[in-house]
Amino acid sequence: MAKFLTNREENYSQWYNDLVIKADLAESSAVRGCMIIKPYGYAIWEKIQAELDRLFKATGHVNAYFPLFIPKSFLSKEAAHVEGFAKECAVVTHYRLKNDENGKGIIVDPTAKLEEELIIRPTSETIIWHSYKNWIQSYRDLTILINQWANVVRWEMRTRLFLRTTEFLWQEGHTAHATREEAVEEAEKMINVYAGFAENSMALPVIKGSKSESERFAGAIDTFAIEALMQDGKALQAGTSHFLGQNFAKAFDVQFTDKTGKLDYVWATSWGVSTRLMGALIMAHSDNNGLVLPPKLAPIQVVIIPIYRNVDQLAGMSGKVMKIKSDLEAVGISVKYDDRDNNKPGFKFADYELKGVPVRLAIGPRDLENNTIEIARRDTLTKETIPTDNLTAHIQALLIDIQENIYKKAHDFRKENTFYVNKWDEFLRILDDKGGFIMAHWDGTAETEEKIKEETKATIRCIPFDSPDEDGVCVYSGKPSKRRVLFARSY
RNA sequence: CGGGGUGUAGCGCAGCCCGGUUAGCGCAUCUGGUUUGGGACCAGAGGGUCGCAGGUUCGAAUCCUGCCACCCCGACCA
Numbered sequence: 001m002a003k004f005l006t007n008r009e010e011n012y013s014q015w016y017n018d019l020v021i022k023a024d025l026a027e028s029s030a031v032r033g034c035m036i037i038k039p040y041g042y043a044i045w046e047k048i049q050a051e052l053d054r055l056f057k058a059t060g061h062v063n064a065y066f067p068l069f070i071p072k073s074f075l076s077k078e079a080a081h082v083e084g085f086a087k088e089c090a091v092v093t094h095y096r097l098k099n100d101e102n103g104k105g106i107i108v109d110p111t112a113k114l115e116e117e118l119i120i121r122p123t124s125e126t127i128i129w130h131s132y133k134n135w136i137q138s139y140r141d142l143t144i145l146i147n148q149w150a151n152v153v154r155w156e157m158r159t160r161l162f163l164r165t166t167e168f169l170w171q172e173g174h175t176a177h178a179t180r181e182e183a184v185e186e187a188e189k190m191i192n193v194y195a196g197f198a199e200n201s202m203a204l205p206v207i208k209g210s211k212s213e214s215e216r217f218a219g220a221i222d223t224f225a226i227e228a229l230m231q232d233g234k235a236l237q238a239g240t241s242h243f244l245g246q247n248f249a250k251a252f253d254v255q256f257t258d259k260t261g262k263l264d265y266v267w268a269t270s271w272g273v274s275t276r277l278m279g280a281l282i283m284a285h286s287d288n289n290g291l292v293l294p295p296k297l298a299p300i301q302v303v304i305i306p307i308y309r310n311v312d313q314l315a316g317m318s319g320k321v322m323k324i325k326s327d328l329e330a331v332g333i334s335v336k337y338d339d340r341d342n343n344k345p346g347f348k349f350a351d352y353e354l355k356g357v358p359v360r361l362a363i364g365p366r367d368l369e370n371n372t373i374e375i376a377r378r379d380t381l382t383k384e385t386i387p388t389d390n391l392t393a394h395i396q397a398l399l400i401d402i403q404e405n406i407y408k409k410a411h412d413f414r415k416e417n418t419f420y421v422n423k424w425d426e427f428l429r430i431l432d433d434k435g436g437f438i439m440a441h442w443d444g445t446a447e448t449e450e451k452i453k454e455e456t457k458a459t460i461r462c463i464p465f466d467s468p469d470e471d472g473v474c475v476y477s478g479k480p481s482k483r484r485v486l487f488a489r490s491y
Numbered sequence: 492c493g494g495g496g497u498g499u500a501g502c503g504c505a506g507c508c509c510g511g512u513u514a515g516c517g518c519a520u521c522u523g524g525u526u527u528g529g530g531a532c533c534a535g536a537g538g539g540u541c542g543c544a545g546g547u548u549c550g551a552a553u554c555c556u557g558c559c560a561c562c563c564c565g566a567c568c569a
Contacts, residue, residue, distance in 0.1 A: 004503095004530095017562085028561070087567070123569095157492070157567055164568070217569095225569095237569060276569055307528050314527095346529035364528055374528075491569090 005354075008288050012232040016283060020161045023291045023355050025278065033159040033166030040355065041278065043299035045169065048277055049149065051201050051296070052171065055193050061145040061173060066127050068151070069118035074126040078251040084218020085122045088155040092118040120153040125219065125244070125270055128174045129252040136176060136266055138257045144176040145186075162279035163236075163491055170274035176266045178258060180245070183267035184222075187243040190271040191224040194239035202277070203294040203407035204228050204284050205414055206238060207437070207486055209462030214446050217270075221245035227461040227486060229414045230283040233435025235461045235488035238280050241271035279491070284410050285379075291356030292378055294406050295399040302328055302395060303357045304337045305348045307364030314339060317368055320388075324361070324373075327392045333399065353378060358402050359395060379406050420484070427475050427487075431456050437488050439467070441481035443474035452476050452487070461486045 004022055006014040020026055025041030028034075037045065053063070069092060076082045096112035121127070128146070135141060149171045159165050173190060177183040191208055198204045206226035216223040220242035228238050249255070249265035256266055285292040295301050304321055308314040318339070325335045336357075338348055345362065352360055360383075362374040373391065376383035379402050386394065417436030421427050430438060442448060442460065453459050463485045474481050 013563085030560085032560075084568095152569095154568070156569095158565090168569080170569080240569070272569080274569055309527065341527090344527050344529085344531060346527085346531085348530090350530045362528070366528075 005288060005290065008231070008286075015288075016279075017161065019282060019286060019291060025282070025291075026161050028161065031166075033156060035161050035165050035167075037169075037275070040299065044281070044293070044297055045275060045278060047297045047299065048201070049171075052193075052197055052273065053147075053149075055197060056147050056171075056173065059145075059189065059193060061147045061175075063148060064146045065148050065150070066121075066124050066131070068121055070121050070124070070127045072117045072119055074130055075119055077126060078219050078247055080247070081125065081219035081251075085154075089122055090120040090153045090155055092120065121150070122152055122154045123270075123272075124148065124150070124152075124172055125174065125248055125268075126252070129248040129254060129268070132174075132176055132249075132266070133252050133254045136254055136256050139178050139259055142176055142178045142256060142266065143182065145173075146175065147171055147173040160279075162275055162282070164276070168275045170272050172270060172272040175269045176249075176254070177269070178256065178264075178267070180267050183245075183269050184243050187222070187224060187241045187269040187271065190269070191226060191239070191241040194241065194271070194273060195226050198226055198228065198238055198280075199407065201294065201296045202281055202284075203296075203403055203410060204238070204280060205407065205411045207462060207464050208466075209464040209486060211240075211462060212446070212449055212460045212485075214449060215460060217242045219244060219247050220270075221247070225462050227488075227490075228280055228284060229410075229417060229437055229488070230280070230491070231413065232283070233417060233489070235437065235486075235490040236276075236280050236283070237461070237490065238277060239271070239273040242269060244268035244270060285406055286356065289350075289381065290354030292406065293356035293358060295358045295403045298356065298358050299334065300336045300352075300355075300357050301333050301399060302335045302359045302361060303348075303352045304335065304361045304363065305345055305352075306337075306339055307345050307362055309365070311341065313365060314341070317363060317365075320368065321363060324363075324388070324391060328395060331392055331396060333392075333395065349376075353381075359398060377402055379409070421475060422472070424475055427458075428456065431458055431489065435489055437461075437486055439464075439484040440475040440487055441470075441472035441483070442485045442487075443477045443479035443481055445477075448474060448477050448479075456489075458487045458489050461488050461490060 006018045008015040024038050026035045026037045029036045093114055094108045094112045095114060096109040097106045098109040100107045132144065151167055151169050153167050156164050156166055175186050177186060195206050195208050198206045206228045208226055211223040211225055217240060222243040224241045225237050226239045227235050230236050246265035246267060248268050254266045255263050257263055282291060304325060306314055306317055306321060321337055325337055328335045349360065356378060358378050360376040367373050371388055372385050373388050374383055374385045377398065419430050419436060419438050421430060421438050421440045427438060427440060430436065449460055467484050469482055470484060472481050473479065
C-alpha cells in the first residue's frame with residue numbers, strides 16, 4: 001500500500017513532505033521559501049477559514065483590510081516589536097523598473113528610490129494602531145473588534161511547506177479596549193475560540209496555556225497559545241493570542257477619554273492562526289496510506305466509485321448513484337461521483353485514501369442486484385456492505401463517528417505520550433527515546449529555561465491554564481516550584 | 492548564513508569517475524483494442540536548450556569556474 005509515500009515510521013519528515021506533494025495540497029514555487037497552495041489544499045484552507053470566520057463573527061468581530069506595506073518608521077515605534085521582527089523583514093526600496101541601457105532585460109530604476117522604505121508586513125499591529133489613533137477619542141469609540149484575512153511575509157532561513165514558509169496566509173485579530181480586564185478577557189476568549197476550533201473541527205486536542213517570557217510575542221505583555229502534539233512526538237504551536245497591554249497605544253499615542261473625563265491609553269489584543277494549521281492537520285492524523293481528514297474539514301466527504309464491466313453497465317447504475325448523491329447533498333454532505341473510465345476502481349480507492357476522503361462508497365452489479373452498497377471509512381480502513389435503505393442517515397451518523405474517532409485517536413496518542421517527569425535523567429531519556437509532552441516543574445527563571453533548551457532542544461511550550469498548583473522542585477535546578485509546565489521539542 | 496547531498500522528458504532515475512554514433516529506462520501522456528469488486532494488459536506513438544552562465548577541447552550531460560534552485564543537518568521563527 002501507499003507505494004508512492006515514504007514510510008511514516010522510517011522517515012517522518014520525508015513522509016510529511018511526500019504527503020503534501022502527493023495528496024496535491026501544495027508545492028514549492030519559483031520563489032525561494034514560498035509555496036503554491038494547490039486547489040485541493042486551498043479547499044481545505046477555505047473550510048478552515050469559513051468556520052473560523054463564522055466563530056469570529058459569532059463573538060462580535062468584523063472583518064477589515066489594512067495595507068500590505070508598512071512604513072519603516074512605524075515598525076520601530078514599539079521597541080520590543082521591532083527587535084522581534086527586524087531580522088526577518090522584506091523591504092521595498094524602489095517603485096519603478098526600466099530597460100537596461102547596456103543590454104537585455106530590466107533593472108531597478110535608481111531614480112525611483114522611495115523616500116521612506118516600505119516593509120512588507122510581518123504582522124500588522126503597527127499600521128493598525130496608527131489607524132486606531134484616528135478612530136479612537138472617547139470610550140464611546142470602544143470596543144473595536146477587527147479581524148483581517150491577509151498574507152504576511154517573514155524572511156525565514158529554512159522553510160517547509162505549510163509549517164514555515166516565507167509568505168503565509170493567516171488571519172490577525174486586532175482589538176482595542178477601555179480596560180485592562182476587558183482586553184485580557186478578549187485574549188483569553190480568542191485562545192478558547194482557537195482551542196474549540198482545533199478540537200471540534202480539526203479533531204486536534206490542544207493544550208491551552210501562557211507562554212514563558214522568552215517565548216512571548218514581540219511587544220506582548222502576555223501570550224496565550226494552543227499546543228498540539230504531532231505523531232513524531234514534537235509539539236506544534238497552532239494558534240496564539242496576545243494581551244498587548246498599552247504598549248501599542250503608547251507607541252502610537254492612542255488615548256481615549258473615559259466616562260469620568262480622564263485620559264488613558266487604550267488596551268489591546270491581537271491573535272492569529274495561519275496556514276500552519278494545515279501542517280498540524282496533516283501531521284496529527286495521517287498515516288502510511290495518505291491523508292486522513294476530519295469530515296468537518298474534508299472538501300469531499302463522500303466519494304462514490306462505480307464498479308462495472310462496460311459503459312452500458314455504468315450507464316445503467318448512474319440513475320441509482322445520482323439519487324444517492326442528491327440525497328446526501330440534500331443534507332449538506334459534499335459528494336463526488338468518480339465515473340472516470342480511464343482508471344480502475346483499485347486505483348481510485350488508493351487515490352482517495354491518499355487524499356483523505358473520509359467515506360468511500362463503491363457500487364457494482366452485485367450491489368444493484370441486492371440493493372446494497374459497500375461503504376469504507378478512511379480513519380479505520382474498514383469496509384462493510386450494507387443495504388441502501390437509510391443510507392443517508394447512516395452516512396450522517398458515520399461522518400460524526402469518524403470525526404469523533406479521529407479526535408479520540410489523537411487524544412489517546414497525546415495521553416500515551418505525555419509524561420509527568422520529576423528527574424532530569426528521566427527528562428533526557430524521554431526526549432531521546434520518542435519525544436512527546438513532558439510535564440515538569442520549572443523554577444520560573446529564563447536562565448534555567450535557556451539551559452534546558454541548549455542541552456536538549458526542548459522548550460517550554462506553555463504554562464497550561466489547567467495545570468494544578470502542586471509543590472515540587474525544578475527538574476533542572478532543583479529549586480522550588482509551584483506548578484508543572486509543558487516541555488517539548490517543537491516545530 | 493555554515494556543513495553535506497541533489498539537479499538529465501510531467502514524475503522517479505541510469506549514464507558522468509575514464510569526454511567520442513542519433514542521450515537511455517520505468518511510470519505518466521496520446522491512439523487502438525481487451526479489461527474494470529484493491530494501484531490492469533497488449534500493440535503503437537509523441538515528448539529533452541542534460542538547472543543557468545562562462546571556460547577547456549576537434550568534440551562536453553560527462554572535465555574546470557561561477558551562479559541558481561531543491562532536500563537533509565545546524566543557528567532564527569507562527
